Amino acid sequence: GAGVSQSPSNKVTEKGKDVxxxxxxxxxxxxxxxxxxxxxxxxxxxxxxxxxxxxxxSGLPSDRFSAERTGGSVSTLTIQRTQQEDSAVYLCASSPQxxxxxxxxxxxxxxxxx
Amino acid sequence: xxxxxxxxxxxxxxxxxSAVIKCTYSDSASNYFPWYKQELGKRPQLIIxxxxxxxxxxxxxxxxxxxxxxxxxxxxITETQPEDSAVYFCAADSSYKLIFGSGTRLLVRP
Numbered sequence: 001g002a003g004v005s006q007s008p009s010n011k012v013t014e015k016g017k018d019v020x021x022x023x024x025x026x027x028x029x030x031x032x033x034x035x036x037x038x039x040x041x042x043x044x045x046x047x048x049x050x051x052x053x054x055x056x057x058s059g060l061p062s063d064r065f066s067a068e069r070t071g072g073s074v075s076t077l078t079i080q081r082t083q084q085e086d087s088a089v090y091l092c093a094s095s096p097q098x099x100x101x102x103x104x105x106x107x108x109x110x111x112x113x114x
Numbered sequence: 115x116x117x118x119x120x121x122x123x124x125x126x127x128x129x130x131x132s133a134v135i136k137c138t139y140s141d142s143a144s145n146y147f148p149w150y151k152q153e154l155g156k157r158p159q160l161i162i163x164x165x166x167x168x169x170x171x172x173x174x175x176x177x178x179x180x181x182x183x184x185x186x187x188x189x190x191i192t193e194t195q196p197e198d199s200a201v202y203f204c205a206a207d208s209s210y211k212l213i214f215g216s217g218t219r220l221l222v223r224p
Binding site: 033041042045048055056099100105107108 | 145146148150156157158159160163165203207209210211212213214215216217
């Protein structure tokens with residue numbers, strides 16, 4: 001079956017602009033995660049969804065970051081007034097129920113803020 | 115909250131030798147410990163995982179060991195091959211999410 005997909009694969013934006021990153025999880029997976037990976041670094045947890053609810057937003061770096069999930073499926077991560085330090089690869093992952101399930105990662109969106 | 119530390123940050127081995135990567139965790143409630151492999155420019159992919167009811171698990175050239183008392187777990191790769199070169203991440207579950215280690219860059223020299 002289809003895996004996790006993300007769009008766009010690459011995004012270059014000017015400082016101060018808003019961007020939207022999209023994640024399509026595996027069908028039927030109730031849990032969805034967003035991570036950020038800076039160049040050569042580890043996986044930084046941003047936010048977790050269970051269905052359409054986000055019980056944990058503790059990883060969002062600032063109030064410029066927000067995310068939503070609709071219909072228990074597609075999720076959008078929005079970054080407002082982008083800064084150069086937002087440049088990174090944003091990875092989405094889904095799992096059947098969350099918790100102690102394998103997480104399946106998407107290919108990521110490489111964001112470059114100029 | 116959970117904290118996962120991973121060592122070493124880089125590891126270079128000769129093809130055919132073994133490689134060992136170690137992780138420690140802080141939350142005694144953690145029960146699920148996956149290992150992910152990330153090749154350059156690719157997404158992380160699960161290579162093996164272990165749950166707290168077992169102490170060791172093997173899958174061909176890869177094995178993972180878990181010591182819950184000491185709160186550490188390790189990845190062992192035997193007979194390394196150039197295609198094993200990648201970044202490896204350990205993780206531990208913390209309620210509904212995974213906390214990842216900082217990664218180990220493994221280089222297998224032909």
